[in-house]
Amino acid sequence: MKRIILTLVLAGFTFGAFAQVSKEDVAITQAYFKKDKKALVHDVLKLSDAQGHAFWPVYEAYEAKRVAISNKRIAIINDYLKGYHTLTGQEATALTGRLFANDKALLDLQKSFFNKFVTAVGGLNAAKFYQLEYYVQSVVRMRVQDTIPYIGETDAHQ
Structure with missing residues (x-):
């Protein structure tokens, strides 16, 4: 049952692949933090108006790219869920390779935007943003x- 619900939920997320904010992030972030990610970032960073003016466009560009990477991860998870109980070694290896590539893409994105955030709001706030970003990503x-x-787990084992 858990598998069916998750499959339906994750399948629904893939339809909004290029939405500005991933539905997965919204649902989990709102459930865990009681607010959406942008509001959480706003509350944690406490930027001045000038800093906010410089930060938010960089954040929006970053989020658009991060959401695309997140949606690719959802596709990998969906592929896994379609056959996890009969997965072959070759299929498991391929899925794991895709996850590694997805993790690398996210890290590359974070590294590519770090100096943009530093330029926008300084090193401390940029580091604080990434501290929060890593935490939110970990929770999600x-x-x-x-x-x-x-x-190999079956519904009978759940």
Whole structure:
């Protein structure tokens, strides 16, 4: 049952692949933090008006690219959920390789935007943003991972 619900939820997320804010992030962030990610970033960074004017366009550009990467991860998870109970070694290796590539793409994106954030709001606020970003990403991944069955697990074992 858990697998069916997660599959439906994740399938729904893929339809908004190029939405400005990922529905996955919104749902999990709102459930865990009681607010959306942008509001959370606003509350944590406490930027002046001038800093906000410089920060938010960079943040929006970053989020658009991050959401695209996040949606690719959702596609990988959907592919896994379609056959996790009969996964072959070759399929598992391919999925894991895709996850590694996805993780690298996210890290490359974060690294490519760091200096833009530093320019916009200074090193401390840029580092603070990434501290929050890593935390939110960890929570999102943990929540999703918590609902994904292990390879070979069947509904009878849940």
